Amino acid sequence: MQTMIEKEKWTDVIKPQRNWLDWRLGELWRARDLIMLFVWRDFVSVYKQTILGPLWYLIQPILTTLTFTVIFGQIAALPTDQLPDFIFYLSGSVIWAYFAECLNKTSMTFISNSSLFGKVYFPRLAVPISVLISNLIAFAIQFALFLLFVLYYWLVAGVVTPNWSVVLLPVYILMMAGLGLGFGVIVSALTTRYRDLQFLVRFGVQLVMYATPVIYPLSSIPEKYQFLIKANPMTSIVEGFRYSFLGSGTIEVWNLLYSFLFMLITLLIGILLFNRIEATFMDTV
Amino acid sequence: MTLSVSVENISKQYRLGVIGNRTLYEDINRWWAKVRGLPDPLEKIGEMDYGNRADGLIWALHDISFQLKQGEVLGVIGRNGAGKSTLLKILSKVTGPTTGQIKLKGRIASLLEVGTGFHPELTGRENIYLNGAILGMSRDEISKKFDEIISFSEVEKFVDTPVKRYSSGMYVRLAFAVAAHLDPEIMVVDEVLAVGDAAFQRKCLGKLSENAGEGRTVLFVSHNMAAINRLCSRAILLERGRLIDDGPATEVTAKYLSGAAEEDGTRSWTDNEAPGTDRVRLLGMSLYAEDGVPKSVFDVNDEIFIRLKYRVGVPNTTFRCALIFNTQGVIAFASVEPTETVRSEPGVYQSVVRVPAHLLAESEYSLNVSIFASAGAKQHYVNLRNALNFQVYDSMTKPSARGDYTQNLLGIVRPMLQWDISAKQSN
Numbered sequence: 001m002q003t004m005i006e007k008e009k010w011t012d013v014i015k016p017q018r019n020w021l022d023w024r025l026g027e028l029w030r031a032r033d034l035i036m037l038f039v040w041r042d043f044v045s046v047y048k049q050t051i052l053g054p055l056w057y058l059i060q061p062i063l064t065t066l067t068f069t070v071i072f073g074q075i076a077a078l079p080t081d082q083l084p085d086f087i088f089y090l091s092g093s094v095i096w097a098y099f100a101e102c103l104n105k106t107s108m109t110f111i112s113n114s115s116l117f118g119k120v121y122f123p124r125l126a127v128p129i130s131v132l133i134s135n136l137i138a139f140a141i142q143f144a145l146f147l148l149f150v151l152y153y154w155l156v157a158g159v160v161t162p163n164w165s166v167v168l169l170p171v172y173i174l175m176m177a178g179l180g181l182g183f184g185v186i187v188s189a190l191t192t193r194y195r196d197l198q199f200l201v202r203f204g205v206q207l208v209m210y211a212t213p214v215i216y217p218l219s220s221i222p223e224k225y226q227f228l229i230k231a232n233p234m235t236s237i238v239e240g241f242r243y244s245f246l247g248s249g250t251i252e253v254w255n256l257l258y259s260f261l262f263m264l265i266t267l268l269i270g271i272l273l274f275n276r277i278e279a280t281f282m283d284t285v
Numbered sequence: 286m287t288l289s290v291s292v293e294n295i296s297k298q299y300r301l302g303v304i305g306n307r308t309l310y311e312d313i314n315r316w317w318a319k320v321r322g323l324p325d326p327l328e329k330i331g332e333m334d335y336g337n338r339a340d341g342l343i344w345a346l347h348d349i350s351f352q353l354k355q356g357e358v359l360g361v362i363g364r365n366g367a368g369k370s371t372l373l374k375i376l377s378k379v380t381g382p383t384t385g386q387i388k389l390k391g392r393i394a395s396l397l398e399v400g401t402g403f404h405p406e407l408t409g410r411e412n413i414y415l416n417g418a419i420l421g422m423s424r425d426e427i428s429k430k431f432d433e434i435i436s437f438s439e440v441e442k443f444v445d446t447p448v449k450r451y452s453s454g455m456y457v458r459l460a461f462a463v464a465a466h467l468d469p470e471i472m473v474v475d476e477v478l479a480v481g482d483a484a485f486q487r488k489c490l491g492k493l494s495e496n497a498g499e500g501r502t503v504l505f506v507s508h509n510m511a512a513i514n515r516l517c518s519r520a521i522l523l524e525r526g527r528l529i530d531d532g533p534a535t536e537v538t539a540k541y542l543s544g545a546a547e548e549d550g551t552r553s554w555t556d557n558e559a560p561g562t563d564r565v566r567l568l569g570m571s572l573y574a575e576d577g578v579p580k581s582v583f584d585v586n587d588e589i590f591i592r593l594k595y596r597v598g599v600p601n602t603t604f605r606c607a608l609i610f611n612t613q614g615v616i617a618f619a620s621v622e623p624t625e626t627v628r629s630e631p632g633v634y635q636s637v638v639r640v641p642a643h644l645l646a647e648s649e650y651s652l653n654v655s656i657f658a659s660a661g662a663k664q665h666y667v668n669l670r671n672a673l674n675f676q677v678y679d680s681m682t683k684p685s686a687r688g689d690y691t692q693n694l695l696g697i698v699r700p701m702l703q704w705d706i707s708a709k710q711s712n
Contacts, residue, residue, distance in 0.1 A: 014376070016381055016382050041407065116419070279381035280381050
């Protein structure tokens, strides 16, 4: 009997602890149909039975931008690098929204899917990855809106000057997605133990926005404190984005590289933790 | 015959008190108690003590090993809490084992609960794709089987209607249809057959045996011994996390039923853990037949007596007791005391209800108890799910609704009805 078992060709082995480096990426690749269906479900189901439907994707950033324009631009009169208030805040809120949504939603992975995860197995990373993609669709719609305004301010008003660095857009997106996913899965892995974190995250993301040049330009910060803001990996992305499309702000290769490295490390820690907790999280949720 | 599944020394340990929500505050609290050498202040003790606990740890599964050949259909039986669900969860990779390993050959799919991941806003068609993908099918596979799934589920007309508008029967049929058309080499089934109407149940059982015929390995968990005997050639019996029997299904189910008969069929609570409020607390309940000896397995010929004992703490408390009989995943029926009675003096009271013979079908039933007042301000004093379980079987030694029919008889009630068969009336 024993020798017969040895000869068997097993296709899968369920073991107590998964290896730190056993990421099962092949499995994730085979789940690509599932990922796309999750994306599509999120997109379709959210606006079913709403009157304005996907228009909400446009209404949200416009309302945010108008609020920022009134409060920070008019009342607080924060500097905007000589840009019109509206386009300045729009650029900040569009790009920040993608990162914030990715982080907020992926951090809820285990909590909001616990009933699904408790009944059937599929690569758990499929859920946060689908969140990144469905948010990308929302971002694309909002970005198109932003581009329209850029064209107006560039060609008609002549106050903004996009330049060749716009080709960096995919890099900005990749970095934000990576940071959002990395932090998101770290938090989601920890929320299976500490529920407090889920409240902290939403609040924290909002706070971090003020530590990122979203509602003010980096140049308005005194030189000696700029390093503090620059330590935030989102800073170079927001500033770079603004520089590329509006022609103001700063773009520094070293800062971008720093953010990129930061993103890689966060992502690595996130996936390691997630992968580790995936097999047994059902016992603690 | 080649092996398909090899379960090797699987154990699963749960840490009591860690199950459930945790906050950082609790962790710090626990740590601080440990530092001072005090017992864990937040440790929860399970309601039922299986005696396999050590230092706040509980072995839900203990050193389970068995092997399955390709095409074998294995029944998994045991009382509630014996570890059946844990075993299936480990097999379907929902949670990991603490020690040991399981080797598998081929794709494994679990029907732990049908309709997992159905989204109410999406249409039947959309949900078939989504659910199929969650269960591990690729989009192409689903497209290929789409028509088959639809016709199996009998919801052709409503395929483009959001499933939130479906009746629960349609919902379940669609969900099962998707699951039944997965083509895994190994299938794990947990009582899903308990859903839908009788005709659909038969269809599902047919589909399952057909699957087995195609060389598919099936693990089937059920409380329905008749279904186990019909579908499975072999069965394993779990008790308190240990595998205590492994053999031909008929022998193992017989052992299970005789073992269950020795259970006492009573449950009681001490004063401070009794469910309820200070007005009314449930102190205990018991099940017995005419002889008055508590037991938990009844013949279909037995009249079943259920006694509830409760303490009334406040004078002039008005309420009624109710029992809900659950079986096969549905509510068989509920029964209430016909009037709300005033219990004027504080003290211990009891209510006994008789369930007539030839009412319940052969199955495992679980009882929910509630004590409530609905006249005036509605108030629930006791609301206890799965308060007690019992089993009804047909020993076939006395007349029953079966007559001399020995095969599977469907349904959750089994009244003995009168059949009049006429003489020949015309040509």
